[in-house]
Amino acid sequence: MNEALRGPSSGPLSGPLSGPLRRPAPDAVEQVKAALAARFGNKLSTAEAVRQQHANTTTWLPNEAPDAVVYAASTDDVQAAVKLCAAHKVPVVPFGTGTSLEGHVNAPLGGVSIDLSEMNRVLKVHAEDLDCVIEPGVTRKRLNEHLRDQGLFFPIDPGADASLGGMASTRASGTNAVRYGTMKDNVLSLKAVLANGEVLTTARRAKKSSAGYDLTRLFVGAEGTLGVITELTLKLAGIPEAISAGVCPFPSVEAACNATIATIQSGIPVARIELLDALQVRACNAYSKLALRETPTLFLEFHGSHAGVAEQSERFGEIAADLGGGPFEWTVKAEDRTKLWQARHDAYWAVINMRKGCRAFATDVCVPISRLAECVTATQEDIAAFELTAPIVGHVGDGNFHVSVLLDMDDVGEVARAKKFNERLVERSLSMDGTCTGEHGVGEGKIRYLEAEHGKTGLDVMRGIKRALDPDNIMNPGKIFSL
Numbered sequence: 001m002n003e004a005l006r007g008p009s010s011g012p013l014s015g016p017l018s019g020p021l022r023r024p025a026p027d028a029v030e031q032v033k034a035a036l037a038a039r040f041g042n043k044l045s046t047a048e049a050v051r052q053q054h055a056n057t058t059t060w061l062p063n064e065a066p067d068a069v070v071y072a073a074s075t076d077d078v079q080a081a082v083k084l085c086a087a088h089k090v091p092v093v094p095f096g097t098g099t100s101l102e103g104h105v106n107a108p109l110g111g112v113s114i115d116l117s118e119m120n121r122v123l124k125v126h127a128e129d130l131d132c133v134i135e136p137g138v139t140r141k142r143l144n145e146h147l148r149d150q151g152l153f154f155p156i157d158p159g160a161d162a163s164l165g166g167m168a169s170t171r172a173s174g175t176n177a178v179r180y181g182t183m184k185d186n187v188l189s190l191k192a193v194l195a196n197g198e199v200l201t202t203a204r205r206a207k208k209s210s211a212g213y214d215l216t217r218l219f220v221g222a223e224g225t226l227g228v229i230t231e232l233t234l235k236l237a238g239i240p241e242a243i244s245a246g247v248c249p250f251p252s253v254e255a256a257c258n259a260t261i262a263t264i265q266s267g268i269p270v271a272r273i274e275l276l277d278a279l280q281v282r283a284c285n286a287y288s289k290l291a292l293r294e295t296p297t298l299f300l301e302f303h304g305s306h307a308g309v310a311e312q313s314e315r316f317g318e319i320a321a322d323l324g325g326g327p328f329e330w331t332v333k334a335e336d337r338t339k340l341w342q343a344r345h346d347a348y349w350a351v352i353n354m355r356k357g358c359r360a361f362a363t364d365v366c367v368p369i370s371r372l373a374e375c376v377t378a379t380q381e382d383i384a385a386f387e388l389t390a391p392i393v394g395h396v397g398d399g400n401f402h403v404s405v406l407l408d409m410d411d412v413g414e415v416a417r418a419k420k421f422n423e424r425l426v427e428r429s430l431s432m433d434g435t436c437t438g439e440h441g442v443g444e445g446k447i448r449y450l451e452a453e454h455g456k457t458g459l460d461v462m463r464g465i466k467r468a469l470d471p472d473n474i475m476n477p478g479k480i481f482s483l
């Protein structure tokens, strides 16, 4: 391996994870626990296993458990818990389903995890307006089961069956974002309990508004650092008349990326266009019992009328053939589509399954679409140079891709190489006017990259907003940036 790649992380992106953080006084935590026990009874847990389940369990980042977990059933419950924590300056960490990938739900200073999974009611569906009002613990699959009979669906689909509150808070997206946008485009309004216990409603149900600052978007992506979301109003879409889906093999990742770029640039309204490199295809074949050729492959889906999806599929097939890809095999059969997309959503677990006992380091850059092929190709060269086992998957229609680096956590050298590899990936993305995270968010894992992405002024504006809304830094401290 090239010696320059071997050393410890030391570049401009390798600063401390966050600034100095102070734990609350132990007696403050004990007083909060006693007060919460009186208010919540058996809806408060301090059991070690429960506390650990409410911190990071999914990735290579260490688990930092909260001191207690409260199960909230209403906005009143959330308000009561936040007010008690605020009175003693004890941290509050909102918890949806805990599938976030950058240590978002860790509690580096301890504190109270507010679990919102019991706030799981669909409050209203306004089919005539294509929107719905829900509690934050509703998961994306449950919402879609609820909507199906009315011919509606909510399009944002991270691989995990995440809660809508967590998805709003990470500004999540997924395979459908190329057609339907991300959470930033699909939350019309929300209700949040602020650090001082007040309840904020950010907007009305109107599809658009020019009335003042956009507080909805301020909370979408705030990762629980500004308040706890207790209600969401979401945009819905009609289930299309016809859906076609298929797979298309390519001779190289570069050819697959170029086919994606050409598809987007020619205005084909593709609903999903997902890249899997050859290693990821092998992992999916083994895990999801597929029989795909082990070569770079695009999974695609088109929405529209029967004639429309046939035409879009054929146009894509021609683009793929021009770039040496194909044949593009597509179908409108629901069961075949479901199997395909389930395999795509399970891609992360398929990777972990490749090497028993390993953890995965999930990267998440996004670049302008014209730079996609260049970025992915250079990243593949780096994977080889760093001698890593690291399949690539990507929501490539948005210029977003993930490298899942398999890690043996006992292999210090492998962990150091993975960190350095990620640093170079982020640098590459930023140099192409991209971002360090397209959809997973910052949590603890990406804090060090924010200044390089936003500059000092950008970060200072974010810090100013945080200080104004949460002067004692109780809301999910140690995430997004240091204060």
Ligand SMILES: Cc1cc2nc3c(=O)[nH]c(=O)nc-3n(C[C@H](O)[C@H](O)[C@H](O)COP(=O)(O)OP(=O)(O)OC[C@H]3O[C@@H](n4cnc5c(N)ncnc54)[C@H](O)[C@@H]3O)c2cc1C
Pocket (backbone or CB within 6 Å): 058, 093, 094, 095, 096, 097, 098, 099, 100, 101, 104, 105, 116, 136, 157, 158, 159, 160, 162, 163, 164, 165, 166, 167, 168, 169, 170, 171, 172, 173, 174, 175, 223, 224, 225, 227, 228, 229, 230, 345, 346, 348, 349, 439, 440, 476
């Ligand atoms: C297999 C797999 C595939 C994935 N694929 C994708 C993908 O394709 N696209 C994508 O975007 N992500 C993906 N993710 C990441 C993850 O699913 C998303 O980040 C998701 O949005 C997290 O939702 P959650 O309910 O699990 O939130 P949690 O992990 O519980 O919380 C995430 C953050 O939101 C905060 N939070 C949670 N609920 C609230 C609330 N009510 N109010 C305020 N703050 C709150 C938490 O404090 C935390 O900071 C994937 C994860 C896995 C494991």
